[in-house]
Amino acid sequence: MPHNKFKRIDTTVLSERFRVVTEQPQNEIYISDLLNEIHLRNVIERIKPNFATDRDFVIGSQLIKRLGFLLVVPSLYTFSTDRITMSLDWSRTALVPKVKDGLWLPDLYLKNVVGEDCSDALEEKREAYFEQLFQQLAELVQAISQATAVPRPILWENIVVYIYWIYETVVDWHHDTTIMNQFYEDFNVLIHQLSPEVFGERFNPIQRFYNGYHYIAPEQTFRRVRTTCCFNFEASSDEKYCNGCPQLAVNKEACRATHEAIRQQTNSYSL
Known part of the structure; x- marks a missing residue:
């Protein structure tokens, strides 16, 4: 019986705990647009009233924190629990602006909720997926750093703190030994096996800030x-x-x- 390469992603946990939505929103900001300097500066001005400052430096740092949570947590969680890769097509992935309890906490809109099953050839597919994810994040880090003058190490640490949270805290949501071991294996790869070139840096930030x-x-x-x-x-x-x-x-x-x-x-x- 042939192995089914693609599987539908269960978005229950992603929606309940990680602010993922799958219904078409009205005021979305596609992630790919943030790589365009003009669009990025417009977004910064658009979200600025939600913060108690008008300093682009601070806004840039807060923006990457939201992006880090929304882009990294659902992706790595889905991979480590189900061995399914979420789509990294950021022209179909968007921020959905939202204010909760006075804080700007956007949702993440996923247009595609089908991912590739990586159970076969796990090591090869894991390396490729992790590399693609962080290469794309590196483009966002570079764009926001240039637009707001925030040093890249600050932006990277804003992202990697959520990775530590996944593999040190979220892992405890599960009591299945197999799933827990998958978390430990993936964390080890992220810290010790991703080269600095993947991040466009002279260092692996997941390792550097650990x-x-x-x-x-x-x-x-x-x-x-x-x-x-x-x-x-x-x-x-x-x-x-x-x-x-x-x-x-x-x-x-x-x-x-x-x-x-x-x-x-x-x-x-x-x-």
Whole structure:
């Protein structure tokens, strides 16, 4: 019996948890249009009233955060759970502007909900899919960096924090050993096997920003602290910091304590 190459993607979880919609919207912004500088600048002006700043620098950072969540999370989640690749035809994939609880949180419109079944030739198809996904993301990173003057490392970390979330947190939604192992295998490939050239950089950002957790003493918890700042506190009227913001006082102190502990441990090894 021939292997069925294409399968319909189950969008239940994607719709409930990852803001994916499949009904034709009215005011969509196609992802491919963001690669055009004129269209991109128009979009930045269009969404600017939703933020507590008029600085393109901050808007660019916030835009890539939304894009990172919507383009990366559903794609990698679908692949790691079902071994199905979502379409990367961004002329058929769009942002749908939406404000929720005062925050600009767009949905992702998918015109095509059929993907390729990668169960056969998994390693080859996985590598090809991951490379295509991040090569296309690299084009968005480059376009937004040029239009808003945000350094590319900031934009990349805005994306990769969601990858860590998928493979460190979302994986716990599943208790099936097979699926959990698929998550672990894919994460290993993303961190260790994708070359810097895929990202158009001299480094693999998924690997570069994969720092350990820091102990936050006042809260008695461990937290991943970012290397760069996304400037969310400038974008929100209440000046809200992200939990992992490197400019947050408790995070700064936690980082200092961690680095001091590592230094002391290193010194003890050298005695």
